[in-house]
Amino acid sequence: MTITSCYKKGVTEATARPNLMAVLWLFNILFASILYVIFSRAFNASIGPSLVLKDLLKTGDMNIILEMLTQTAGPFASAFRAAPIVILLYFLANIFLQGGVLNVLIAPRGREKFAACFFGGGGRFCGRFLRLLIYSAVVWVPVGVLFVAVNAVLRVLGDPSRERQMVLFVIIRFALGLFLLHLVKMVLDYARIMIATRDSRTVFRALKDAVRFVVRRFRGTLGLYYLLGLTGLAISLTYLGVKSLIGTTTAAGILAVFLITQVYIAGRGWLRAAYQAGQLEMLSSESPPQETNQETNKGEAGAKEETAAL
Amino acid sequence: MKKFHFLLGVVLACMPGITSAALSRQVVNYDIHVRLLPETKTLEGRETLVWLNDSNTEVTELPFHLYLNAFKNNRTTFMKESGGLSRGFKADDANWGSITVRSIRLKNGPDLTPSLAYAAPDDGNPDDQTIMRVTLPAPIKPGETTALEIVFEAKLPKVFARSGFVGNFFMVGQWFPKIGVLRDGVWNCHQYHAQSEFFADYGVFTVEITVPEAYVVGATGRRVKESRNSDGTKSLVYFQEDVHDFAWTTCPDFVESRERFTLDEPKVETEMIFLVHRAHLGQRDRYVLALKQGLEFYSKNYGAYPYGTITLVDPAPGGMGAGGMEYPTLFTAGTTSFLPRGLRMPEMVTIHEFGHGYWYGIVGSNEFEEAWLDEGINTYSEIKAMSLYYGADRAMIDFPGLKIGDFSYQRLATIGSGRFDPIVRESWDYISGSSYGLNVYSKAGIMLLTLERVLGEDVMARVMRTYFETWKFRHPRTEDFVRTAEETSGRGLGWFFDQVLHSPDKLDYAVTDLRSEEIQERKGIFDGKATAAGRSKTETAAGADRRTARKPAFRNTVVVARLGEWVFPQEIKVTFADGKEVRETWDGRDRWKKFVYTLPVKLTSAQVDPENRYLLDVNFANNSRTLAPTPWAARKYALGFMGWVQHLLSFVSL
Numbered sequence: 001m002t003i004t005s006c007y008k009k010g011v012t013e014a015t016a017r018p019n020l021m022a023v024l025w026l027f028n029i030l031f032a033s034i035l036y037v038i039f040s041r042a043f044n045a046s047i048g049p050s051l052v053l054k055d056l057l058k059t060g061d062m063n064i065i066l067e068m069l070t071q072t073a074g075p076f077a078s079a080f081r082a083a084p085i086v087i088l089l090y091f092l093a094n095i096f097l098q099g100g101v102l103n104v105l106i107a108p109r110g111r112e113k114f115a116a117c118f119f120g121g122g123g124r125f126c127g128r129f130l131r132l133l134i135y136s137a138v139v140w141v142p143v144g145v146l147f148v149a150v151n152a153v154l155r156v157l158g159d160p161s162r163e164r165q166m167v168l169f170v171i172i173r174f175a176l177g178l179f180l181l182h183l184v185k186m187v188l189d190y191a192r193i194m195i196a197t198r199d200s201r202t203v204f205r206a207l208k209d210a211v212r213f214v215v216r217r218f219r220g221t222l223g224l225y226y227l228l229g230l231t232g233l234a235i236s237l238t239y240l241g242v243k244s245l246i247g248t249t250t251a252a253g254i255l256a257v258f259l260i261t262q263v264y265i266a267g268r269g270w271l272r273a274a275y276q277a278g279q280l281e282m283l284s285s286e287s288p289p290q291e292t293n294q295e296t297n298k299g300e301a302g303a304k305e306e307t308a309a310l
Numbered sequence: 311m312k313k314f315h316f317l318l319g320v321v322l323a324c325m326p327g328i329t330s331a332a333l334s335r336q337v338v339n340y341d342i343h344v345r346l347l348p349e350t351k352t353l354e355g356r357e358t359l360v361w362l363n364d365s366n367t368e369v370t371e372l373p374f375h376l377y378l379n380a381f382k383n384n385r386t387t388f389m390k391e392s393g394g395l396s397r398g399f400k401a402d403d404a405n406w407g408s409i410t411v412r413s414i415r416l417k418n419g420p421d422l423t424p425s426l427a428y429a430a431p432d433d434g435n436p437d438d439q440t441i442m443r444v445t446l447p448a449p450i451k452p453g454e455t456t457a458l459e460i461v462f463e464a465k466l467p468k469v470f471a472r473s474g475f476v477g478n479f480f481m482v483g484q485w486f487p488k489i490g491v492l493r494d495g496v497w498n499c500h501q502y503h504a505q506s507e508f509f510a511d512y513g514v515f516t517v518e519i520t521v522p523e524a525y526v527v528g529a530t531g532r533r534v535k536e537s538r539n540s541d542g543t544k545s546l547v548y549f550q551e552d553v554h555d556f557a558w559t560t561c562p563d564f565v566e567s568r569e570r571f572t573l574d575e576p577k578v579e580t581e582m583i584f585l586v587h588r589a590h591l592g593q594r595d596r597y598v599l600a601l602k603q604g605l606e607f608y609s610k611n612y613g614a615y616p617y618g619t620i621t622l623v624d625p626a627p628g629g630m631g632a633g634g635m636e637y638p639t640l641f642t643a644g645t646t647s648f649l650p651r652g653l654r655m656p657e658m659v660t661i662h663e664f665g666h667g668y669w670y671g672i673v674g675s676n677e678f679e680e681a682w683l684d685e686g687i688n689t690y691s692e693i694k695a696m697s698l699y700y701g702a703d704r705a706m707i708d709f710p711g712l713k714i715g716d717f718s719y720q721r722l723a724t725i726g727s728g729r730f731d732p733i734v735r736e737s738w739d740y741i742s743g744s745s746y747g748l749n750v751y752s753k754a755g756i757m758l759l760t761l762e763r764v765l766g767e768d769v770m771a772r773v774m775r776t777y778f779e780t781w782k783f784r785h786p787r788t789e790d791f792v793r794t795a796e797e798t799s800g801r802g803l804g805w806f807f808d809q810v811l812h813s814p815d816k817l818d819y820a821v822t823d824l825r826s827e828e829i830q831e832r833k834g835i836f837d838g839k840a841t842a843a844g845r846s847k848t849e850t851a852a853g854a855d856r857r858t859a860r861k862p863a864f865r866n867t868v869v870v871a872r873l874g875e876w877v878f879p880q881e882i883k884v885t886f887a888d889g890k891e892v893r894e895t896w897d898g899r900d901r902w903k904k905f906v907y908t909l910p911v912k913l914t915s916a917q918v919d920p921e922n923r924y925l926l927d928v929n930f931a932n933n934s935r936t937l938a939p940t941p942w943a944a945r946k947y948a949l950g951f952m953g954w955v956q957h958l959l960s961f962v963s964l
Contacts, residue, residue, distance in 0.1 A: 024963075032955040040948035048944060049824070051915055051934035057943035062703070062718045064931055070725050071929050083955065087962060094963045160628035161477045163589045163647040244710070251942045254949060261953045268960040 003223040006285070010228065010278025013105060014270050019114045020104055024269030025262065027097060031090040039079040043068075046076070058249050095133065099125030102196040105277050121196070128195050131203045136188055139211065143180045150176055186225050186279075187214050193280050213283065224278050232271050239264040333552040333616060334783030337362045338513030342486055345520040345543075346560065351405070351475050353464040357486055358417065360457045361450075364511075367495035368449040372458075373429065374411075374442050375510075377484035380502035381407030381467035381474070385437035387430065388471075391738065392504035396471035399631035407467030407474060411442060411487055417457035420447055432501045432738060440502040442487070460487050470631040478525075479587070479626035483557040483637055484508065491676075493785065500678040505746040506737030507670070507677035507684070510554040512783055520545045521560050528566070528585040528621045529558035530639050550617070552783060553638035554674055559623050563588045569598065571605050576614035578605065583621040590624050593645045593656060597622055600660035607661070607695040608668050611771065612778040616672065622660065634659045636666030652709040654700060658716065662692045673778060674785045681746075682733045682811075683791060686754020687774075693717050693755055717759070717925075723752035725928045733757065734788050734811045749814075756925050757810045763923040764806065765799050773798045805877075810926065815875030819898065819918045820932035821882075823869035826912040828862050866913035871902040874928070883920040887912045914938055 014020070046068055047053060055061045069076065103121020104114065154169045191203075191210035200206055214221050242260055247253045339360040344353050363369050380388035383406065394401035415421040425445040430438045450456050464485055467474040473483045490499025491511050498509060518535075519527055523544045527533075531550025538544050550556070564585040572579050582601055586594045601622055609615050621640040625632045633644030641663035645656040665688045669675060675683035696705035696716040704713035727748035730741040740746035762770035777786075777794040792807045809815070868884055882894040888911045896903050907913065915936035919927065927933065 028956055028959050028963075031959055032952045035955045036948055036952040039951045040944060043944045043947055047931040049935045049937075049939050050931045051917060051936050052931050053940045053943035057940055057946060059703075062714050063721060066714075066718055066722045067725065067928075067930060070722060071931070079951070086955070087958060090959050091962050097963065161479075161626060163627035166627075167646075167648050248946055248950075251945075254942055254946045258949050258953075261949075261956065265956050265960060272963065 003220055003227060006220075006224050006278045006281040007227050009281040010224075010274040010276075011231075013277035013280075014274035016109065017104060017273060020101060020118070020273045021266050021269040023100070023118060024097065024272060025266040027090075027093060028265050028269070029262065031086055031093070034086050035079060035083055038082050039076075042076050042079050095129045096122040096126045098129055098192055099123070099196070101273055101276055102192060102280075105273070105280055106197055124199075125192075125196055128201060128203050129192060132188065132191055132195065132207060135204050135207055136184070136191075139184050139187055139207070143184055147177060147180055182225065182229075183214075183222075186221060187211055189275065189279050190214060190221070190283060193276065193283050197280070197283070213286065217282070217286065220282060221279075224282055225275075228271065228275050228278060231274070232268070235264065235267045235271065239267070334512035335364060336513045336551070337364050337511035338489060338554075340486070340513065340515045340517070340556065342515070342517045342556070343520075344482075344486070344517065346480060346482075346522075346525075348478065348480070348522060348525075351466045351480075353462075353466065353482070353485060355460075355462045355464065355486060357460040357462065358457060359460065359487075359489060360455055361489055362455045363450045363452055363492065365492050365495045366452050367492070368451055369446070369492065370449045371443050371445045373490040373497050373499040374444075374487040375484070375490065375499065375502070375508075376409045376411070376440055376442055376487060377502045377508075378407045378409035378464050378466070378473065379439040381471075382439060383437065385435070386440065386502075387433055387435045387438040387738075388440070388502045388504050390435070392471070392743070394470075396504070396631065397634075399470035401470050402468035405468035405474075407465055409462055409464040409485070409487070412461040412463060414444055414458060414460045414487075416447070417459050422446070422458075430501055431499070432503070435501070438501055441490075441499055462487055469625075469629050472632060472635050474632065476626060476629040476631075478563065479559075479561040479629045479632075481557075481559050481623070481625065481629065481632035481635075481642065483632075483635065484555075486556070488555070491785070498676070498678075500738075503678075503738035505740060505743050506681065508555065509674070509676040509678050509785075512552055512554050512674065514549075514551045515553060515556040516547065516549050517556055517558070518545055518547045519558055519560075522562075524562045525560045526562065526564035526566050526585065527558060527560045528564070528583060528623055528640060530556045530621075530637055531617075532581075532619050550639060552616070553671065555638050557637035557640055559585065559632075559640075559642075561585075561587065561626055563626060564624075565591060565594075567594070571602060571620075573606060573609055573614075576609055578609045578614045580605070580615055580617060581619045583619055584624075585621065586624040587626045589627050589647055590645050592647065593624075593649065596645070596651070596656045597624065597643060597660055600657040601664060603657075603695060603699045604661045604664035607698065608665060608691065611691070611694075612668055612774055613672075613782065615667075616782075620664065620667070622664075634663060636663045636670055638671045639667065641666065650709075652707060654696070654706055654708065657700065658692065658696055658706060661695050662688060665691050665695070668778065672782045674783065676785060676787070677737065679736050680734060680788050681737045681750045682754040683786060683788065685750045686733065687758065687791075689720060689751045689755030690758035693720060693759065717756075720752040720755050721925065723748045724756045724926065727753045729814050729816060732812045732814045753926075760810075760923070760925045761795070761803075761806065763921075763925065765795075765801070769799050809876045813875065816928050817876040817878060817924055817926045818872075818874035818928050818932070819878070819880055819924075820871050820873050820929065821868065821916045821918055821935040822871040822902070822932075823867065824913065824916055824935040824937060826864050826866045826937060829865055829908070861910045863908060863910055864912050866907040866909060868905045868907075868913070868916040869902055870896065870905075870916070870918050872898055872900070873932075876926075878924055880918050881920065883917045884913065885915045885917075887914050912937070 052064050056064055100118035100122035102125065104117050107117050151173060154173065158166055158169050160166060187210050190213055191207045194200065194206040194209055195203060239260065243257055246256050248257055341358040342355060344355040346353055380386050384394065389401065411426060413421065413423045414426060422444040427443050428439040429441045429443050466480060469476050469481055473481055473485060488510055490497045491509055500506065515530060517529065519529060520543050521527060523538065523542055527546050529548040530553060531548045533546055534549045535547035536544065565588055567584045569582045571582050584594060584597060586597065601620065605615055617639045619639055623640065623642045625642055625644055630644050633642050635642045643656055643660045643663060649656065666684060669688045670677060670684040677684050693716045702717060703715045705716040706719050707714040728745055731745045731749050733749050733754045737746060740749065765773065773795045776798045777791055780794060781790060788811060792803065796803050870880065870882055877898050880896045880898045882896060884892045884894065884905065886909065894905055915934060917934040919933055
């Protein structure tokens with residue numbers, strides 16, 4: 001199975017399931033709305049009745065914006081304080097969503113009602129994915145150590161009086177950090193897919209298998225990941241381009257930007273589904289199909305036996 | 311030595327633009343020979359100082375600044391006050407700095423070295439050796455001059471606060487024994503503090519600098535002689551009159567370039583010398599443009615740049631501790647290799663540090679005691695120059711979607727300047743370094759912009775030009791600036807300056823209440839008359855009919871309040887639904903004032919200081935209030951914020 005065929009499959013599967021995109025967008029906006037309400041109230045409380053609002057609508061006067069952030073930090077602080085809590089809650093909810101997405105993707109299309117399939121999958125895999133998150137420390141720790149070690153070496157080699165070298169080192173640090181972050185993220189994607197397709201409770205084993213799979217198919221998995229990443233970049237650039245064409249000095253403009261942002265966020269949901277579908281395809285091209293079926297009915301004990309046999 | 315002086319005199323006399331009638335009262339005449347030993351980061355110096363007693367008092371002792379001793383150990387006043395940190399740069403425990411006077415004697419006279427003693431007049435710190443005093447065998451009478459010969463050695467620290475070295479880059483500032491200022495018969499000679507800069511008398515400097523041949527040198531004044539020595543070094547002689555300090559720099563990685571700058575009105579002719587580190591050559595054009603803008607702006611607005619040279623020094627990578635510092639006819643800027651053009655720090659620093667050449671260099675402000683006369687006036691000038699050349703709303707940061715002007719940046723600092731310190735205070739007496747910076751730079755700069763709006767731009771321009779012309783090559787005090795402003799504008803400005811210069815408070819006026827209520831039909835019991843409540847239904851209905859028929863009346867109320875301590879006279883603009891405007895005045899003294907209008911129309915908005923004259927007001931948003939707010943502005947920002955949150959959530963869910 002080539003990277004491009006997995007890519008095509010991922011895109012096709014994601015496109016064929018608009019409900020998936022919609023539900024991901026809905027969750028996103030629901031959580032974000034909490035902060036909208038808090039921010040909106042804080043904003044109105046601080047300068048709601050002021051005439052400067054007219055200028056803010058037209059020009060985005062930095063004097064007022066900076067003044068708001070310093071003078072009236074109190075009301076705004078509530079929005080900024082609430083943000084990490086909302087993000088954390090969303091992160092936890094996301095574990096549920098991951099199960100829903102995968103369950104929809106592995107279920108034969110049209111056989112089960114979408115809602116039952118999505119929420120059923122979310123509930124079924126939620127605990128396992130949570131455990132996977134905890135077990136993922138065994139991947140994060142060595143990767144973190146590697147990152148710290150490279151940083152230490154660069155710090156020793158770095159000469160502050162050679163500015164270009166220092167800038168290059170910053171770029172290397174940043175690129176390496178991003179690469180490792182996404183590498184671990186990709187491993188976890190495959191681990192989740194293995195758990196879902198096998199309906200396995202042996203989470204740690206799935207993680208090990210995912211690491212092995214990524215190492216064995218390094219070029220393919222990475223190629224697919226970054227091809228989809230480029231698709232995401234294209235979506236983001238298109239969004240930024242369109243957004244920059246619209247002025248936000250009128251109600252219509254503000255609404256238009258809001259709607260475009262929502263389309264973009266939905267697009268991110270679509271991309272997420274495409275990732276999982278493409279990776280599912282990549283994995284299924286290697287996994288013997290009977291393994292999945294056998295393990296489905298065995299549960300934990302069966303999986304242990306299988307591990308021993310292997 | 312005499313032969314050299316004779317030859318130098320002949321050379322200078324032949325070079326137009328170098329010698330002219332003295333512009334300043336030349337109290338000091340320094341002739342210094344200094345050799346840099348790059349391996350040990352040390353200087354060996356010989357100094358001849360001719361000093362004029364320009365006072366009416368006999369002088370029996372002479373105090374000298376030994377600024378480099380601020381970096382001698384961790385117990386000096388500078389190090390204790392700064393904690394070894396300056397503008398984010400840290401002192402290096404392995405590279406202390408110091409200066410030692412080996413001998414000091416009267417020329418052709420007795421050795422004064424045995425009388426040498428250190429003094430700490432500001433804080434009595436026994437570990438601080440930034441001031442030395444020597445006792446004279448006989449008093450120097452008013453109008454007399456005396457010549458001293460001083461031999462000294464200095465060790466440069468690793469640079470973190472203006473002077474020092476990093477790698478092969480050397481910024482040599484405040485490096486030689488420098489005599490204090492005899493002012494009103496009293497020596498003005500303060501220790502080196504973390505939060506203060508400098509003060510010295512005008513005079514003539516002739517300095518011979520010896521460095522290894524490969525090193526490129528820049529210094530105060532004009533290079534008048536250069537010779538190669540047999541030991542692989544070279545000696546360069548620099549000369550400058552009418553300055554009160556001398557600084558120099560050297561680095562083999564400097565790329566030197568020169569460009570003439572001329573201006574017809576006022577007449578300016580000077581040579582711009584750029585010493586840009588090899589690593590930053592890609593940024594050179596930014597320096598060149600900004601320096602031209604600085605020369606043009608300051609010359610046109612305050613007075614012609616009077617010197618034959620101006621040298622811009624770009625500190626080496628890792629040497630930014632030396633950056634952003636002014637010396638006469640030389641200043642250090644600062645940049646990094648890949649600094650985006652939208653971040654205008656190099657431009658701002660260039661214009662700002664060049665500007666110090668006017669308010670610290672040409673107008674000899676005492677930065678120890680009244681730093682605002684330099685920093686504040688210069689911040690005001692910088693904001694105006696940056697706004698003119700780069701745009702008021704984008705002078706500091708200019709990226710698509712994010713633009714910040716210099717005024718906004720300085721105003722933000724003013725808002726955050728606390729209520730602890732006034733603008734005028736001895737520099738080391740501020741509660742903290744940040745309080746010093748925010749008050750002396752930003753608040754003072756915004757204060758002058760406010761004054762400009764109070765007086766009008768033309769009048770303020772006259773004030774500034776008059777102040778510069780009156781006090782160039784002299785040492786003004788705060789009251790001299792105030793007097794110049796009052797005399798030039800013809801207005802009493804005590805109400806303004808007394809508050810803004812000497813009180814740590816804030817200016818904040820606000821519209822705190824705005825309402826428009828329909829006046830009700832009379833109800834209840836009124837003496838001798840029936841009331842609506844006692845009437846029959848028919849009567850009430852008839853009354854209702856009458857109410858419908860007549861025009862409603864509204865009781866419109868505006869309350870303005872003084873939330874800060876400073877009292878400024880205010881104008882209030884009140885706008886009604888029919889488009890009519892009413893302008894009210896208020897002396898601003900009471901804590902609040904209420905304006906009531908009974909009219910057939912509703913009030914729509916009220917605004918205190920509608921022309922935004924008082925830029926010192928720390929809260930523009932509360933200056934106005936409307937009964938018909940614009941809901942879409944709040945939605946715009948709230949939806950924008952939500953959009954960012956949505957992006958973040960998308961990232962989290964990756």
